[in-house]
Amino acid sequence: MAGGLLQLVAYGAQDIYLTGNPQITFFKIVYRRHTNFSMESILQTISGNSQLNSKNNVNGSVIVSRNGDLLHKVYVMSDTIGIMDGLDIINEVEIEIGGQLIDRHTKEWNQIWSELTLPESKVLGYKNMIGTMNHGLNQTGLYGVNMVQIPIHFWFCRNPGLSLPLIALQYHEVQLNFTFGSSVGTTANVDVYCDYFYLDTDERRRFAQVSHEYLIEQLQIQKCNDLSDVKLNLNHPVKEIIWTSDNDYGEAQLKLNGHDRFSKQRQEHFQLRQPYDYHTAIPGYNIPLKDATEFLTTPIDTNIRKNIYAGAIDDQDIYNTGGTYRAMWLSIHIDSMDQLVEKVVSIHTTYIRYSSTSLQEDIPFRIGDIINIVITPGTINDDIPYQMVSMHRVNNIIDNVIHFQPSIPNFPQDGLYPRDPDAGGAGLDTTTDLMDNVYVYIIGRLEERKSRCSTLNKKINCYSFSLNPEEHQPSGTCNFSRIDTARLLTTNPLTSEDNIYAINYNILRIMSGMGGLAYSN
Known part of the structure; x- marks a missing residue:
């Protein structure tokens, strides 16, 4: 017996309340004529x-x-x-x-x-x-x-x-x-x-x-x-x-x-x-707050400018030259020095920590923000003559610590990419290498009340x-x-x-x- 026929004969007392003495059919449309x-x-x-x-x-x-x-x-x-x-x-x-x-x-x-x-x-x-x-x-x-x-x-x-x-x-x-x-x-x-x-x-x-x-x-x-x-x-x-x-x-x-x-x-x-x-x-x-990110027409500059110690390092100082924000620490880990020779560096930023919580209202980041970390040609023993960009999302803000998703999937900027594919470079092999000219921009923000x-x-x-x-x-x-x-x-x-x-x-x-x-x- 076909399954459809089995369903028809599987008829019990409860079905009387649903299909007993039927008043309509779904298989013959009914309409009413209207006045002209x-x-x-x-x-x-x-x-x-x-x-x-x-x-x-x-x-x-x-x-x-x-x-x-x-x-x-x-x-x-x-x-x-x-x-x-x-x-x-x-x-x-x-x-x-x-x-x-x-x-x-x-x-x-x-x-x-x-x-x-x-x-x-x-x-x-x-x-x-x-x-x-x-x-x-x-x-x-x-x-x-x-x-x-x-x-x-x-x-x-x-x-x-x-x-x-x-x-x-x-x-x-x-x-x-x-x-x-x-x-x-x-x-x-x-x-x-x-x-x-x-x-x-x-x-x-x-x-x-x-x-x-x-x-x-x-x-x-x-x-x-x-x-x-x-x-x-x-x-x-x-x-x-x-x-x-x-x-x-x-x-x-x-x-x-x-x-x-x-x-x-x-x-x-x-x-x-x-x-x-x-x-x-x-x-x-x-x-x-809307559950969608809008890319900003004008990125928000967080005024982070220089002094990141790079390499396989954590918790190093970032100072703002403009004086708008206080001392911050940016936790960075570069996976492999060999990648630098191949002109691709993967950077995994995990958090930024402010040195003071008393002025927390000045922190420019919000949960859901998409940020760009841009490293421009600067001084790391003159080893990086090209610009690199890393894109991340702010996952959480607890006290004065801004936690990032290490990288955003499906973005072409995932990781750090050289601007000049022919530029040379050597590995960052010590924690004392000083990296100048680091910029942190907020480029996307969750839709606000509208x-x-x-x-x-x-x-x-x-x-x-x-x-x-x-x-x-x-x-x-x-x-x-x-x-x-x-x-x-x-x-x-x-x-x-x-x-x-x-x-x-x-x-x-x-x-x-x-x-x-x-x-x-």
């Missing part, structure tokens, strides 16, 4: 200022045209080549329906949302799209992208099932109010594009005639004001609280009506575990009441309208530059050609 529709992106007319100002914020507004039946995505675009960070274009954006403020987003919130929700497969394309390549160090047009495209993240922009039914708002206008930022550094013009859905006749008639109730998401924003005990002025069912932090605040806890909502947790709980459990990605700036897809240089902290806070489907909330007192407590104060954000649910009712919120603050 089409999509189009249309340029909007901006009232007020549509030109950026490099010195002051400027305001512009868009009354959304009724070109289509449903409003979906909104993009702000600029074709300038001078932009360093496209998200600087939008300092703030609001949406009003019939003159009532429905939601408001800020530049920082757009950065937070992209850091938490953008999958890694889209990060590079998104950074090109919004113009933040090289962490905002390059102007957009300098790397081939001459237009920035900034997505807006209101509730109707993220889900086609929540598209705003303009066809049902005959008596209320939908207005977008923009505050364009001055830090963008250019005076270019901006455009606003809206994506519309066009419905077929029957569905269009239904949307226009019946009333609608949409479960929407809103954003609440509050400043921290240099406090370690922040009273939260929140309303409505909240599914997640997010706050930014410039500094290390130690521990945090949330108290509702004087009772612990959760016990004190270290900041890493909110910066690493919560995003890991409940979001698509962990914000890049939350990660203290955001994933924005230029936000703050840590993002999350606490979710929901199982899936990125999804529209509710999966847990806390109704702050029914909470008398809510406080966020931290060991160290949050700064005045830090903000608290809460994502809440509300009901948008549309009837008789008008729209408004069911619940106000």
